[in-house]
Amino acid sequence: MPQAGFLQDWLRRATAVDWFLLALRIVVLAVVGTGFVAGLLHPRYGREEWFSFLAFGLTIGAIYALIALGYTMVYGILRMVNFAHGDVFMFGAYAACFSLIACNRAGILNAYPVISFTIAVIVCIAVSAGIAILGERIAYRPFRRGRSLAPLISTLGLSFVLEYSARGMFGAQNKSFPTMPGIDGIVAFAGFSVPRVQLVVVAAAVLTMIVLTLIVMRTRIGTAMRAVAEDKDAATLMGINVDRVIVFTFALGGALAGIAGLLYGLVFKQISFFMGFFLGVKGFGAAVLGGIGNIPGAMLGGYALGLVESLGPAAFLEGLGVTAPYQLRDAIAYTMLVMVLIFRPRGLLGERLSTARA
Amino acid sequence: MTLLLSATGISKRFGGLLAIDNVNLAVPKAAIHAIIGPNGAGKTTLFNCLTSFVKPSAGEIYLNGARIDGLRPDLVASHGIARTYQNIRLFPDLTAIENIMVGLDAKSPESLLGALFATPAHHRKVRDTIARATALLAAVGLVGRGDRLARHLPYGDQRRLEIARAMSIDPVLLLLDEPAAGMNPVESHAMLELIRRLRDEFGLTIILIEHQMRVVMGISERITVLDHGACIAEGTPAEIRENSAVIAAYLGARAAKHGMDALERQG
Numbered sequence: 360m361p362q363a364g365f366l367q368d369w370l371r372r373a374t375a376v377d378w379f380l381l382a383l384r385i386v387v388l389a390v391v392g393t394g395f396v397a398g399l400l401h402p403r404y405g406r407e408e409w410f411s412f413l414a415f416g417l418t419i420g421a422i423y424a425l426i427a428l429g430y431t432m433v434y435g436i437l438r439m440v441n442f443a444h445g446d447v448f449m450f451g452a453y454a455a456c457f458s459l460i461a462c463n464r465a466g467i468l469n470a471y472p473v474i475s476f477t478i479a480v481i482v483c484i485a486v487s488a489g490i491a492i493l494g495e496r497i498a499y500r501p502f503r504r505g506r507s508l509a510p511l512i513s514t515l516g517l518s519f520v521l522e523y524s525a526r527g528m529f530g531a532q533n534k535s536f537p538t539m540p541g542i543d544g545i546v547a548f549a550g551f552s553v554p555r556v557q558l559v560v561v562a563a564a565v566l567t568m569i570v571l572t573l574i575v576m577r578t579r580i581g582t583a584m585r586a587v588a589e590d591k592d593a594a595t596l597m598g599i600n601v602d603r604v605i606v607f608t609f610a611l612g613g614a615l616a617g618i619a620g621l622l623y624g625l626v627f628k629q630i631s632f633f634m635g636f637f638l639g640v641k642g643f644g645a646a647v648l649g650g651i652g653n654i655p656g657a658m659l660g661g662y663a664l665g666l667v668e669s670l671g672p673a674a675f676l677e678g679l680g681v682t683a684p685y686q687l688r689d690a691i692a693y694t695m696l697v698m699v700l701i702f703r704p705r706g707l708l709g710e711r712l713s714t715a716r717a
Numbered sequence: 718m719t720l721l722l723s724a725t726g727i728s729k730r731f732g733g734l735l736a737i738d739n740v741n742l743a744v745p746k747a748a749i750h751a752i753i754g755p756n757g758a759g760k761t762t763l764f765n766c767l768t769s770f771v772k773p774s775a776g777e778i779y780l781n782g783a784r785i786d787g788l789r790p791d792l793v794a795s796h797g798i799a800r801t802y803q804n805i806r807l808f809p810d811l812t813a814i815e816n817i818m819v820g821l822d823a824k825s826p827e828s829l830l831g832a833l834f835a836t837p838a839h840h841r842k843v844r845d846t847i848a849r850a851t852a853l854l855a856a857v858g859l860v861g862r863g864d865r866l867a868r869h870l871p872y873g874d875q876r877r878l879e880i881a882r883a884m885s886i887d888p889v890l891l892l893l894d895e896p897a898a899g900m901n902p903v904e905s906h907a908m909l910e911l912i913r914r915l916r917d918e919f920g921l922t923i924i925l926i927e928h929q930m931r932v933v934m935g936i937s938e939r940i941t942v943l944d945h946g947a948c949i950a951e952g953t954p955a956e957i958r959e960n961s962a963v964i965a966a967y968l969g970a971r972a973a974k975h976g977m978d979a980l981e982r983q984g
Contacts, residue, residue, distance in 0.1 A: 579822035582811070586819040589808040596768055598794035598823035598886045 380701060387698055394675025403677055410551045412669050418557040418626055420665020421564030425619035426642025427649065427657035428571065429491075429612025435588045435652040436608050442514040443498065445639015446521035447491050447613050451620030452536075452630045453529055454486035455479045459537040472541045483617040490521070491613025492606055499609075500602070518635070525632035533631045536624035560622045567618050568658055571611070575654060580607055588652075644696050650706030659707055668692040720779075721746045721922045722767075722890055727776035729762055729946075736762045737773075738946040742924075744890075744939075749916055750924045751937035753957075755966060758943040760926045761803060764892050767924075768800055769793040780890065791823070799883035800892035803926070805875045807867040813878050814863035817850040820885030850885070856918075857881040857911060873904050877911070884919070891915065893925040897932050905929060909936050934958070942966070 369377075404412075426448055433441045462468040462475035498517040502509040542556045575581040586594040587604045595601050623638070624630050641664060649660025671691040676684035699707065724742040728735065737759040744750045752760050766773040769790045778786040785793050799820075808816050854863050857877040862870065867878060876896060883891055896912065897905035909932060915921050927933045933940065934954045942950040942957060944966040950957055957963055 579818075582815055582819055582822060585811055585815075586808045589810060590806050592770065592790075593802070593806040593808070594819065595790040596770065596794050596800055597820040597882065598791050599819065600789075600791045600823075 383701070384698075387694075390679070391675050394678040396678065397680075398673070398675055398678030401678070404673055407551065409670075409673070411553065412673055413666070414553045414557050416666035416669030417662065418560050418665070419669065420662035421561050422619045422623050422626070422638070422661075423641050423645045423664050424658045424661025425564055425567060425615045425622070426638055427645035427661045428568075428654065429616050430643050430646040431649070431651055431654060431657040432584075432608050432612050434646070435654075436584065436605060437499075437503075437510075439499070439510050440514070440643065441494070441499070441609070441612075442511070442639070443494050443517040443521055444491075444612065444616060445635035445637075445642065446518050446525070447487050447494070447635070448616040448620045448623075448638055448642070449525060449630070449632065449635030450490050450521065451483040451487035451613075451617030452624045452634070453525065453534070453620070454617065455483040455621035455624055456534060456536050456630060458482040459539070463537055468537065469540050472539055476539065479621055480618065483621045484614045485617075487617025487620065488610040488613040491609040491616070494521075495606055495609040500605075518639075522632055522635060529632060531632065533629045536628045536630055538628070539625060542625065556625050560626055563618070563622060567615060571615065571654075574611070580604070584608060641692070644693065648696055648699055648706055650708040653706070653708050656706055656708035663707065664692055664696070667695045671695070719746050720744065721748075722778070722780055722924075724767065724778045725776060727763065727766055727778065728774050729759075729766055729771060730774045735946050737766065737943075739776075740941075740943065740946075740948045742941060744922055744924060746922055747916060747920055748922055748939065749912065749937050750922075751933045751940045752924060752926050752943060753928070753930075753933055753940060754943035757945075759946040760943055761894060762946075763943070764800060764894055764924075764926065767892060768798055794823075794886055797887070797889035798892065799886050799888035799890070801876070801879040801883050801894055801896060803894040803898060805872075805879055807875055807879055807882065809868035810866060812864050812866055813854065813859060813870065814847070814850045816867050816878060816882045817853050817885045818846055820882055821846050821849055823886065853881045853884050854878075856884070856915075858907075873900060876900075876908070880911070880915070884915070888921065890922045890924065893923060893927075895926055895928060897927060897929055902931075905932055908932075912936060 373381075426444065429444045429447070430440060433439065433444070458479045459468060459475060462478060468475045494514070494517050498513040499510050502513055539556075542559050544555050545552045546555050546558060547553075573581075575584060583594065583599050583604050584607070586597070586599060587601055591601055594604075619638075619642075620630075623634075642661070645660035645664045646657045647660070648664060649656025649658070651657075668688045668691060672681075672684035672688050676687055676691070681687065703709075720743050722742065722744040724740070727737055727740045727742070729737040740759075740763060742750075742763075752763065754760055762771065765771045766776075766786070767778060769785065769788050769792075773786055776786065777784060780796055780798065783796065785796055785798075788796070808819065811819070851863060854860060857880050859870075859874060859877055859881065862874065867875065870878060880891075880893070880896070893912065897908045900908060912923060912925070913936065916923055925933075925937070937954060940950075940952065940954055940957045941948055942960070942963045949962045949966060950960045952960070
């Protein structure tokens with residue numbers, strides 16, 4: 360009987376670590392299961408609430424996904440993590456914030472919201488892509504030749520430089536993000552209601568990801584990116600200027616982070632110089648969750664992280680009688696990350712660096 | 718006879734190892750030139766120098782009269798040198814036709830905006846690129862396999878695709894690193910035919926590294942023999958066959974008197 364054979368085989372081979380992991384899986388599944396069942400027995404939330412958790416999860420997940428894409432594309436091409444990416448996102452948020460404030464001063468924010476939004480999108484993309492390109496020049500390219508961890512450390516350093524420059528320029532306190540007219544309020548349909556801004560964010564993020572997919576799959580520079588990711592040397596000898604492709608990759612990732620910054624500001628209405636760190640770690644987590652280097656993986660990982668973080672506390676912590684479960688959402692998100700990596704070390708969609716990259 | 722490629726005094730030193738020692742190479746237009754030599758003789762390193770993948774420690778390389786040594790590899794490629802690899806280095810997760818389009822695209826950059834807004838000019842360009850890529854696939858005998866991922870192609874087809882990809886940058890000089898490696902006699906005969914056709918139809922100049930003596934002797938007009946990085950002989954196949962230094966390098970001095978025939982019979 361093959362099943363019994365498998366069990367015997369496992370028992371024969373199992374080491375202490377295997378037993379520990381097995382126990383860990385059982386415990387986690389038991390905790391989640393108990394919490395889930397307990398939550399079902401004493402339902403605390405109605406359909407409406409669950410729907411709004413879901414909507415919020417998709418919103419924050421979209422932002423995570425946009426950030427994760429930048430990590431994953433740079434990793435796919437360079438096998439390196441750009442730790443300054445979160446701060447590129449932060450600068451994008453500030454750029455969007457200041458351009459909306461400027462529009463407001465000029466009096467066009469309320470009169471022409473679409474034009475103002477377009478201006479904000481262009482400015483935040485330009486600023487973030489510019490900073491990403493600059494970062495590549497300063498903190499990455501000089502160290503590319505050596506096979507060391509130097510680029511990793513230098514991007515960490517760049518991250519601090521960016522954070523504290525922002526603190527110096529924009530102040531240490533939170534900055535409130537201008538309110539866009541027309542995206543306030545609640546949209547109701549089929550008995551559910553959802554803040555309009557969340558619809559806007561999800562739509563904008565999906566649109567951005569479609570454009571990204573088209574760039575990567577359909578354009579020449581996208582084909583060049585995929586070629587460089589697979590074999591840098593062979594790509595060079597095909598006449599591809601690898602440096603240019605790398606700069607383009609950083610710029611593309613930066614542009615996505617900039618859009619994420621704008622969307623983040625619209626949803627949370629507050630930005631700070633330090634937020635790049637937290638969101639950067641989440642975005643990196645999302646990229647790893649989906650399988651780093653894998654573009655659809657980053658999208659899936661972002662949404663998965665957002666949904667777990669939003670639904671998780673209500674779904675099983677509440678049932679376990681944890682007080683203020685929502686404050687534990689980060690713990691849940693990272694626990695899930697660890698669990699997924701134990702089961703699937705290469706992430707949900709695998710680390711295949713180039714297969715169906717978009 | 719005009720020289721397409723002229724390399725003089727090429728040396729490459731890796732630390733204490735002199736991988737290539739003062740090698741000269743003169744290849745006329747539309748010639749098929751072979752480089753042979755025992756393992757570790759420096760053949761692939763010579764290719765790497767020609768493509769600027771490594772910088773030669775000494776020497777000068779001219780292509781069509783223009784000096785190309787020390788240029789960035791992608792610029793050397795745009796001067797018209799393309800190569801294939803001993804161990805196939807396709808882009809495994811791109812489709813066959815995409816592999817070729819990488820090279821076609823690198824030659825004529827497009828505007829990103831044109832692609833995003835799908836302008837008619839962009840469509841024309843894409844149609845043109847696909848047509849050319851399809852023609853190249855046909856030229857190496859891969860009709861109808863354009864949509865398959867490179868890694869799903871059988872080994873012989875991958876070798877052919879690698880040649881088509883090299884052709885995509887519209888080269889004047891094609892460097893083939895063991896094109897018939899791992900092929901049975903029938904396949905390697907087909908490969909010979911293909912190489913000859915590339916020269917005749919496209920007017921390409923071809924330099925190939927090859928171990929199978931049957932292939933080398935059957936196709937090349939001139940042969941350069943490397944051993945321990947140095948050029949020990951240069952000449953027509955008939956001359957090389959009789960050259961005792963070459964036979965000694967391959968079979969050891971004692972076997973030299975049995976001649977090259979035994980080696981050729983081995984394949």
